[in-house]
Amino acid sequence: MGGIEYVYWDGARLTPWMKHCLERLDADLRRLFGVHLTLDSSKGIRLNSEQRAIFLDRYRPQSSGSGPFGDVRWWNGVRYVRRSGLGTVAQPGTSNHEIQGSTAAVDLADSGGSGIGTMGSARSNWLRRNAGNYGLVPEGFNFNEAWHYAVPNIFNPVPAGGLSKPEAPPLSAKASTKMTIYARRDDGLVVAIPEGGPTYNYQSAAEYNRHRETVAAVNGQRQKDGQPLVTLPPVLGSIVTMTSERLNDLIRSQGAVLSPAPVVKVEIPDVDVPELNLDEIAKKVNDEADKRARDRLKG
Incomplete structure (x- = not known):
């Protein structure tokens, strides 16, 4: 995407107009609810290589059957089935996260529990009603992803004084400052607990390891491009096993949202x-x- 001017928020790649829209939203979240907007390096505009890595992390070629989530997609003439509980991902080249014409997408969260990214919460319902005031379209509600918003007209000029922090691309790669804790529940399930975000359950050690390998591969490319790095999950051996009660306390202390365990x-x-x-x-x-x-x- 040569020639496009990018700015960054918590490592998320945006256009100046997108950042302007989000700063207006952030100001109202602080004023009305006492929370602030949060993003991370994978939640804004993605390069095609990043979208491809995320898609292949969650989907596997499969000639028949619909998998545990009933999510079947075709890409490059190959039939793929989602095997990951981390949510849907559009085929590379079709996602709004990659920029489609003059539209892009962001995945939003805030610093409070059960926030704007949680379906049915007070702040989620508020933002869904008022998204147009901030140049956002709540398209994620069409596929059960309350955090996903489209941003049309991303190349609009920013009004004078519109950007409070017109950040340039980072000069060198650095790890994200947002904390994600990984723990193993007493029934063996590996749980990722992002700060202020939803928890993720990995249904098998193999699924967790595939995710870790994908993150490492994405970081390799981002290091070359001088972009912020995605936090690399720890190896399985370094994850502490704890009781479900202790784990729930940890989730609450992170301001995260508890997600249900997968049904066996x-x-x-x-x-x-x-x-x-x-x-x-x-x-x-x-x-x-x-x-x-x-x-x-x-x-």
């Missing part, structure tokens, strides 16, 4: 003995669920 689907076997005790059936189902959970972690 277990088929109840046919039982020919009608007098079989229901408690015994429940125990068999729970034992099978525990076994499958352990097998996923080994994978």
Whole structure:
């Protein structure tokens, strides 16, 4: 995207007009709710290589079936199925995050729990109603992503004095200052807890490791381009295991939003003995669920 002038907010790549719109929103969030707008390096305009890395991290080629989320997409003549619980991603070249004509996209959050990125929350409902006042379009509500907003007319000129901090691209790569804590629940699930954002559950160790490898690859390219780095998740061995109660306390202390654990689907076997005790059936189902959970972690 040569020739486009970029500015940055918490590492997120924006045009000056986009930053102007978000600064106006930030001022009202502080005035009305006492919170501030938060972004990170993947939530603004993305290069095609970044969109490709994110897409391939969450989707896998699969000739049939719809996967655990019923999300099937075609890209470059190949059928892909989403395997990650981190949310949908548009095929490379089609996402508003890559700039489509004069429209781009941002994924928004704020510094308070259950904020503008949480579907149905007070601030989310407020921003959805008032998005047009800030040059935003709440298109994410069409696909269950309350944090996703389109920004049309991104090349509009900024009024004189409109940008409070007209930042230039960073001269050297640096790690994001936003904190993400990774912990393993007592049932083995790996949970990412971004500061002020939604928690992410990795349904298997293999899924978590693929995500880590993708982040490392993206950072390699961003290092070459002198862009801010995405926080690299720790290796699995360095993640502390804790009880669910302690983990929930940690999530609250981060100002994050608790996301539900993935549902383990277990088929109840046919039982020919009608007098079989229901408690015994429940125990068999729970034992099978525990076994499958352990097998996923080994994978």
